[in-house]
Amino acid sequence: MKTKYLNTKFGIALAIAGLGFTFFQSSCTKDFEKYNTNKYNATDSLLKIDGEGLGTFMLPMQLGIYNSVNYNFQVQENLNADIFSGYMMSGDAGFGSAENHNYNLNTGWNTAPFDIGFGTIMSNWLQISKRAAVSAPDYLAVANILKVEGMHRVTDVYGPMPYTQFGKGGFFTPYDSQQTIYTTFFTELDFAIKTLKAYVQAHPGDKPFAPYDLVYGGDYKQWIKFANSLKLRLAIRISMVDPALAKTEAEAAVNDAGGLIATNADNAYVQAANGVTFTNPLWSVCYEYLDINLGAPMESYLKGYKDSRLSAYFVANPDTLAIKGTSVYHGIRNGVQLDNSDEYAPASKLNLTKTSAIRFMAADEISFLRAEGALRGWNMGGTAQSFYEQGVNLSFEQAGAAIGNYLNDATSTEAPFNDIVRASNNVPAGSPYLSTITIKWNEADTYQHKLERIITQKWLGLWPDGDEAWAEQRRTNYPVLMPVVINASQGTISTTGFIRRLPFSQNEYKNNLAEVTKAISLLGGPDNGGTRLWWDLATKN
Numbered sequence: 001m002k003t004k005y006l007n008t009k010f011g012i013a014l015a016i017a018g019l020g021f022t023f024f025q026s027s028c029t030k031d032f033e034k035y036n037t038n039k040y041n042a043t044d045s046l047l048k049i050d051g052e053g054l055g056t057f058m059l060p061m062q063l064g065i066y067n068s069v070n071y072n073f074q075v076q077e078n079l080n081a082d083i084f085s086g087y088m089m090s091g092d093a094g095f096g097s098a099e100n101h102n103y104n105l106n107t108g109w110n111t112a113p114f115d116i117g118f119g120t121i122m123s124n125w126l127q128i129s130k131r132a133a134v135s136a137p138d139y140l141a142v143a144n145i146l147k148v149e150g151m152h153r154v155t156d157v158y159g160p161m162p163y164t165q166f167g168k169g170g171f172f173t174p175y176d177s178q179q180t181i182y183t184t185f186f187t188e189l190d191f192a193i194k195t196l197k198a199y200v201q202a203h204p205g206d207k208p209f210a211p212y213d214l215v216y217g218g219d220y221k222q223w224i225k226f227a228n229s230l231k232l233r234l235a236i237r238i239s240m241v242d243p244a245l246a247k248t249e250a251e252a253a254v255n256d257a258g259g260l261i262a263t264n265a266d267n268a269y270v271q272a273a274n275g276v277t278f279t280n281p282l283w284s285v286c287y288e289y290l291d292i293n294l295g296a297p298m299e300s301y302l303k304g305y306k307d308s309r310l311s312a313y314f315v316a317n318p319d320t321l322a323i324k325g326t327s328v329y330h331g332i333r334n335g336v337q338l339d340n341s342d343e344y345a346p347a348s349k350l351n352l353t354k355t356s357a358i359r360f361m362a363a364d365e366i367s368f369l370r371a372e373g374a375l376r377g378w379n380m381g382g383t384a385q386s387f388y389e390q391g392v393n394l395s396f397e398q399a400g401a402a403i404g405n406y407l408n409d410a411t412s413t414e415a416p417f418n419d420i421v422r423a424s425n426n427v428p429a430g431s432p433y434l435s436t437i438t439i440k441w442n443e444a445d446t447y448q449h450k451l452e453r454i455i456t457q458k459w460l461g462l463w464p465d466g467d468e469a470w471a472e473q474r475r476t477n478y479p480v481l482m483p484v485v486i487n488a489s490q491g492t493i494s495t496t497g498f499i500r501r502l503p504f505s506q507n508e509y510k511n512n513l514a515e516v517t518k519a520i521s522l523l524g525g526p527d528n529g530g531t532r533l534w535w536d537l538a539t540k541n
Contacts, residue, residue, distance in 0.1 A: 053131070054128055054131060054132055054136055054139045054212075055139075055209070055211060055212030056212075057124040057125075057127045057128050057143075058124070058128065058139065058142065058143060058146070058209070058212045058213075059212055059214070059276065060120050060124050061120065061121050061124050061125065061143065061146040061147070061150065062146060062213075062214045062215065062270055063120070063214070063270065063276075063278065064116060064117075064119075064120025064121050064124075064150065065121065065146065065149055065150040065153070065270075065360065066270070066281070066358045066359075066360070067116055067120070067281060068270075068278040068279075068281060068358070069278075069281060070279065070281040070284030070285055070288065070289065072112065072116060072281075073281035073282070073284075073285065074281070074285050074289070074291070075108075075109040075110075075112035076112045076113050076116045077113070077466055077467055078281075078282065078285050078291075078292060078466070079100050079101075079106075079109055080100050080109070080110065080113070080157070080466075080502060081157070081466035081467040081469070081470040082292070082464070082466030083100060083101050083295070083334060083466070084100075084334075084466070084470045084498070084499050085295075085459075085466040085467075085469035085470035085473060086295050086296075086297035086298060086334075086459075086469070086473070086479070086481045086482070087295050087297075087298055087463060087464060087466050087469060088292050088293065088294065088295045088298075088350075088464075088466070089101060089292070089293060089294075089295045089296065089331065089332035089333065089334055089336075089347075090291050090292050090293065090332075091293050091332050091338065091341065091343070091344030091345070091347050092289075092290065092291045092338070092341050093338035093339060093340050093341045094341055099488075101334045101335055101484070102334070102335040102484055102485075102486045102487065102488045103335070103484060103487050103488055103489035103492075103493045103499060103529060104488035104489065105489070105502065105503065105529055107503070107506045108506075110502045110503065110505075110506075111505040111506050111507050113153070113154055113157045113158070113502065114154060114157075114158060114161070114504070114505035114507075114508070115505060115507060117150060117151055117153070117154035118162075118166075120150075121146065121147060121150040121151060122147070122151065122166055122167075124143075125143050125144075125146070125147045126166065126167040128140055128143040129143070129167075136208075137195050137199070138195060138196060138199040138208065138209065138220065139208075139209065140195070141191065141192040141193075141195035141196045141199075141223075142192070142196075142209060142213075142220075142223055144188045144189065144191060144192040145189065145192050145223060145226060145227045145230065147188065148185045148188055148189055148230060148234075149226075149230055149360055149361075151163065151181075151185075152182075152185060152230075152234060152237075153467045153468075155178055155181050155182075156237075156467065156471045156533065157467070157501060157502050158501060158502055158503075158504055158505075159178050159501055159519075159522070159523050159531075159533045159534065160175040160176060160177055160178055160181075160519040160522040160523055161175055161176065161181065161519075162174065162175055162176070162512075162515070163175075163176045163180070163181045163184060164176050164180065164181075164184055172512050172514060172515050173512065173515060174515050174518065175515055175516065175518065175519035175522060176522075177522045177534065178522075178533060178534035178535065179241075179242070179534055182234060182237075182238055182534075182535075183245075185234055186231065186234065186235075186249055189227050189228075189230060189231045189234075190231075192223075192227050193224055193227045193228065193231075193256065193258060196220045196223055196224050196227070196258075197224060197258060199220060200220050200221060200224075207219065207220070210274075211274050212274065213273070213274075214270045214271060214272075214273050214274070214276060215268050215269065215270055215271075215360065216268070217273070221258070222266060222268075224256075224258035224259070225258060225259045225260055225261050225262075225266055226261060226268045226360070226361065227258075228253045228254075228256050228258055228259065228260050229253070229260045229261040229268075229361055229365075229366050229369075230361065231249055231250075231252070231253040232249075232250050232253040232254065232260065232366065232369050232370070232373075233361070233365070233369060233468075234249070235247075235248075235249035235250035235253065235373075236250060236369050236372055236373065237471065237475060237535055238535050239372075239373075239376060240475065240535065240537050240540060240541050241534060241535045241537055243376075247373075247376070247378050250369075250373050250378055250380070251373075251378055251379050251380075254370065254373070254379070254380055254381055255379070255381075260366050261361060261362065261363050261365075261366050262363055262366065263363050263394075264362065264363050264394060264397055264398050266363055267359075267361065267362040267363060267398070268359075268360035268361045268362070269357035269358060269359055269360065269362075270357060270358040270360065271357040271358075272355065279354050279355075280352060280353070280354060280355065280356040280357075280358065281358075282350060282352060282356075282464060283350070283352050283353060283354050283356060284354075286349050286350045286352075287349065287354075290341075292350070293330075293331070293332055293344065293347035293348060293349060293350075294314045294329060294330065294331040294332070294347060294348040294349075294350070295331050295332065295333075295334070296331040296332055296333040296334075296417050296419075296427070296482055297331070297414075297479070297481050297482055298313070298314075298331060298463075299329055299330065299331030299348075299415075299417065300331070300414045300415045300416070300417045300427070300434065300482075301414050301415075301435075301456070301460060301479065302329075302460070303329070303415040304412055304413055304414040304415030305406075305409070305412050305413075305414075305439060306409075306412060307401075307406070307460070308396070308401040308402050308403070308404070308406075309395070309396065309399045309401045309460065309463075310329060311351070311401075312351060312399040312400055312401045313350070313351055313399070313463055313464075314329055314348040314349065314350060314351050315348055315349045315350070315351050316328060316329050316348065317329075317330065317346050317347070317348055317349070329348045330344075330346050330347045330348055330420050331347065331348065331417070332344055332347050332419075333417070333419065333425050333427075333482055333484075333485055334482070334483075334484045334485070335483075335484025335485040335486045335487065335488075336419070336421070336422070336425055336485045336486070337422070337485070337486060343421045344420065344421060346420055347420065350464070352464075359464070359465055362394070362398055362461075363394045363398070364391045364392075364394035364395035364398060364458075364461040365391075365458065365461065365462060365468075366391075367387045367388070367390040367391030367394055368387070368388070368391040368454055368455075368457065368458035368461065370382065370387040371384045371385075371386075371387035371388040371391060371454045372384070372451065372454050372455075374387060375447065375450055375451060375454065384450060384454070385441045385443065388441055388453065388454055388457065389407055389441065391454075391457060391458065391461060392406070392407055392439075392457050392461070393407075394461075395457070395460065395461030398461075406439060407439065407440060407441075408440055409438065409439045409440055410438050410439070410440040410442070411438060412438060412439060413434070413435060413436050413437065413438060414434045414435045414436075414437075414480070415434075416428050416429045416431070416434065417434075417482065425485055427482050432480075433480060433481070433482045433483060434480065435452070435456065435479055435480035437449065437452045437453050437456055437479075437480075438453075439453075439457075441453065451476060451478065452476075452478045452479070452480075455472060455473075455476050455478035455479060456478055456479040458472065459472065459473065459478070459479050473498075474498070474500055474532075474533070474536045475535060475536060475540075476540060477540055481498065483495045483496055483498065489528075489529060489530070492526070492528040492529060492530045493528070493529045493530040494530060497530070499529045499530070500529060500530060500531060500532045500533065500536055501529060501531060501532075501533055502529060503527045503528055503529065504516050504519065504520075504527055
């Protein structure tokens with residue numbers, strides 16, 4: 001059992017403003033059955049309605065998207081998307097029979113993305129929207145960007161969710177279709193971009209948000225780049241289901257004078273600042289809980305490509321199965337049988353520190369988005385090849401890894417996988433679950449081969465953002481992943497079709513039954529992990 005503190009000069013105000021359930025948390029995920037959230041928010045009697053009051057609501061939004069407390073983050077993302085994406089896997093046998101990695105979905109854990117999203121992001125956004133629309137529209141603009149950044153991750157986990165009617169009164173909040181939600185995202189980002197541009201023009205050099213900004217130090221020009229980049233991400237997400245709208249929004253984002261995240265200096269990362277400190281939650285899950293390790297697909301791609309990012313992302317452990325004194329990298333397949341927590345002890349841990357910043361978005365992703373847009377024939381300002389190669393270079397630069405002749409490698413492919421416990425878990429050469437895509441761009445390749453090449457490198461560069469990696473793998477079927485070894489879903493999730501979503505929050509069935517029942521019709525299939533989301537077409541294009 002671990003106890004974590006969030007240190008901040010804003011102290012109790014943060015707890016009141018919606019991060020209260022993470023301000024002091026003492027528990028273990030293995031004993032987690034019910035997710036509790038603080039239902040209370042700050043009121044005008046406790047907080048002044050000025051920059052300080054608004055800023056206090058903004059802090060938990062920034063810290064809640066990729067939740068800054070290890071226990072909350074573990075059930076918000078790490079025990080679902082981080083594993084489903086192929087990035088990571090847990091070798092811990094102590095979770096019991098209900099484990100997401102083998103599709104015996106843990107309903108207690110899987111309420112967390114919804115509950116955290118509404119408990120820290122939507123609730124605080126609502127308070128800001130009530131106070132800032134007239135008095136501080138620039139704060140509302142940033143809040144909108146944070147809201148979209150946080151809540152698109154939630155809808156991409158579940159599908160339909162309460163959104164446009166949230167906070168408008170009534171005892172029960174109706175759900176919106178994912179199509180409606182995405183359309184609203186674009187509207188909210190447009191408002192944010194327009195508002196921040198107007199503020200920068202009217203108040204050049206002013207940074208009123210600086211005391212509360214953990215991402216860009218109050219620089220609204222950078223927030224505009226982030227908003228445009230987020231708009232491009234969402235446009236690409238719907239490119240297969242609504243190509244016309246996707247093209248319009250993507251080209252608008254690329255051609256906007258406010259710009260995009262284009263260099264690693266523009267990257268959107270949450271970092272300790274202004275007296276607010278936190279422990280990177282992924283570090284805690286890996287090194288304090290000992291609950292997460294390198295995933296098998298990541299091992300096979302990085303080894304097969306002779307990719308120097310392997311040592312930037314993971315830590316080589318002494319290999320007790322090989323020559324004494326050597327160190328190697330070992331991953332774990334999803335859905336393996338876990339008899340005890342020691343058998344996968346040689347599996348590699350993650351290469352990050354207690355104070356590592358938290359990634360929202362980085363320049364390599366934007367280049368890969370533009371590469372795909374160009375591949376689709378959209379006006380992205382360059383060719384698919386130029387953006388693909390730019391994205392790879394930016395990813396290596398961000399990781400601090402040497403790229404060498406990597407982009408000219410036309411022969412290396414994903415390596416076979418050898419399990420460190422059971423040979424029956426191996427994935428041998430020639431398996432359909434190993435990709436044959438190479439690194440070097442080939443203009444003569446088919447459209448699908450080019451798309452696979454872009455998305456595979458995008459996946460490698462998105463590390464460690466499991467939410468985004470899982471969403472893109474579902475949308476495109478790339479990169480090629482290994483199926484679960486044991487499928488305990490009782491037929492609700494296809495082994496070779498992979499998990500497509502998490503079921504709706506069980507708390508909604510208790511507290512909002514009529515509306516969540518209606519939401520199943522918006523989903524278009526049963527409320528289980530095998531039903532595809534709106535943008536996740538069975539036939540990819």
